[in-house]
Amino acid sequence: MTPPSPAFASIGREQWRDFWAGTRAMTPLMAGSAAFGLAFGALVRTVGIDPWTGTFASVSVAAGASQIAIVDQLRVGAPAVIVVLTALVINARLALYSAALAPVYAAFPRRWKLGLAHIMTDQSAVMTVLHADKWPDPVRRRWFIFGVSGPFVGVWVVGTVAGIALGPVIPEAWQIGFIVPLMFIAVVMPALRTWPALTAALVAVAVVVLTKDLPYGLNVLLGALAGIALGSLVPTKPVPNVGEEEGPGGVETP
């Protein structure tokens, strides 16, 4: 190997900085990812799934809600085809993020698109679309996105391994599941700055609860699609003061 030229080294430093900027933006959410990974790992151990298989699940699927659904279905002895299909229905929303990220990724080399796609999660996809405009240069942008996505999945896997090793160290009474809505409230609120976005969010909430009896988490997919469809009918005009609007997390239970 030839030693890197000074120019290469300086690019490397800048890339590292951009990567780190992405990771910093995700740091608070990474704590949630690790805690949730810990809970998934504990579940794997409790159910008696092989530790390597449980770790492999977090590396290969890398989508928490669907992994938990798979374990739940395995526990009740569902047929393999149903187990896999349930997971894919739950993850179908990732196709929406993928579409939303297409313009953001458009200038990236193919290997970057293929690589970044695997580590794309709800949280990193939203963080990416919210910040992409600040990174017009495609090289700097992809390092930023790598920094947003990679470590987030990394701590998910590390959390899983720790959970498998330690078992259920987080008491049931702590209701760790609250981390899910909390994380998403933290990421999404800054995105609710326009009337279409606000409409999309409120429609999604309404449709999710109205179709709550649908199986396989289909209500989430349906809610997201309805929100996008109706939100896109609303003319774009900035919301004068977001503070006056109720966010999705503040919706009352009837």
Added chain:
Amino acid sequence: MRVFLIFLAAGIGTYLIRISGILLLGGPRQLPERVKRSLVLVAPAAMAAIIANSLLLEGTQWRAPGAWHIAAAVAVGVALWKKSAGLTLLVGVVVFAGLLAAGL
């Protein structure tokens, strides 16, 4: 082995889902304005859907009103006020823990 194969299949399928839009819509041609406007709404709609599902429901049942709703409402308030994900999470966790400790 069966469990491994199930996760493998789910992993491959999920990867195809993840790459779908990036490859199908990521070409050099410009997307129509209408499509672009819809894509901007993916994040708020999908996030709100997940929040509603995990916060307001427990499976197919309504979640009983309590610590979840109060802590989430506080988190929404903090997020609107400070626009800091870190602070939102921190306050949300602390308030939630406090409510649970108080027996809610």
